[in-house]
Each structure stands twice: as structure tokens, then as C-alpha cells.
Amino acid sequence: TQLLEQSPQFLSIQEGENLTVYCNSSSVFSSLQWYRQEPGEGPVLLVTVVTGGEVKKLKRLTFQFGDARKDSSLHITAAQPGDTGLYLCAGALPDSGYALNFGKGTSLLVTP
């Protein structure tokens, strides 16, 4: 059973465009993380959000944790080819914080 649903599954945009990817669940998480994974590599942690309604910014990336701690979004402003990759959200349930539940990911392609 997939606890976290990510959308869209695939996204192909041109350099300079903005985009938002979503991570939704019916479960409440104690924390939620976003990772980026490139082919042949392991996921690399981008951010951790822990408080409902929390917004974090990392350069052109803005992450938001839903008020109810069930969903999250990642917004990229002025996407660049270097943003290309698989974006994964992962949530930690309150009773097993170390066992992350990953979504299937959003595969992003940014073309020049």
C-alpha cells in the first residue's frame, strides 16, 4: 500500500518555467522529507519539514507542509536543466519515525 501519492508522475518543461509537485496522503506524518535522485545515484535529502503549515525555502525551491501534516508541495521557480531528476517525498509515521515511507516520485525534465 502506497501511503504517499505524488503528482504529476512525469513533468517536462522548458528552462525558466515554474512548477509545483504534490505529495498527498490520508495519514498524518511526524515529519516529511523531500529528496532528489539522479540516475545511478541514491536519493539526496533536500529538506525536512516537521511543523504543520511550515514553509522552507532552498534557493529557487519552496517546500510547504500541510496544516494537517498529511500533504506537502514543492515549488520550483525558474527551473534550470540542473533541476532535472526524480523528486521523492518521504514521510515518517509517528510510531516509527526511522522507517521512511516514500512516494513513487515525480520525474522532472527541464530542457534548455
Place this chain on the structure above:
Amino acid sequence: GAGVSQTPSNKVTEKGKYVELRCDPISGHTALYWYRQSLGQGPEFLIYFQGTGAADDSGLPNDRFFAVRPEGSVSTLKIQRTERGDSAVYLCASSRFGANVLTFGAGSRLTVL
């Protein structure tokens, strides 16, 4: 080391064979995790070690899978009587005790023919 090291990077084996995958975590990281990532899927939790002991092995799919970490550092994931459905990338990650900041290795891609 500087990062999490996994060997082999690629392993091709035949159905029914035994396989070992090794993970060398970041020095000083007491927590170690194994995940499995099938094609088109996100990583799936397998097992978590805190020190030498398996604190949670609830993600291991069946008794053909076993993992050890005898000295609290290097870990080995062992798969007996491999099946074609075991084909996936096996990811290892480590973190400091109590920190939910995981550093993943590049993974070991297992192909069972």
C-alpha cells in the same frame, strides 16, 4: 569514509543463487538502513539497525532475506534462493543516532535471471 559505500554496484545472478550485498556507512553513524527500489517505484523500507542490533526488520519481505551488522559498522544484506522478483536496486543509508537525516549510497543493482 566521506560517503556511504555499497558493493557491488551491479550484480547479475541466476534464479536460486545466494547473494550478499555490502554497505559501508559513514564513520560515526550508528544508524543504518536498507531500502529496496524497484523500477518506477520509490524506495521501500527493509530493515533498520541501531548499532549492532536490528531495531526493526519488519520490512524484510520473507525469510529469504537477512541482514547483519556484527561490529556496528559494515552491514551485509543476504538473499537466499534468489527469485526474479528480487531484481531491484538495494539502497543503504546511514545517519547519526537520533537524527532523521539519511545519507544514501549509490545502491547495488541486483538482476536475477
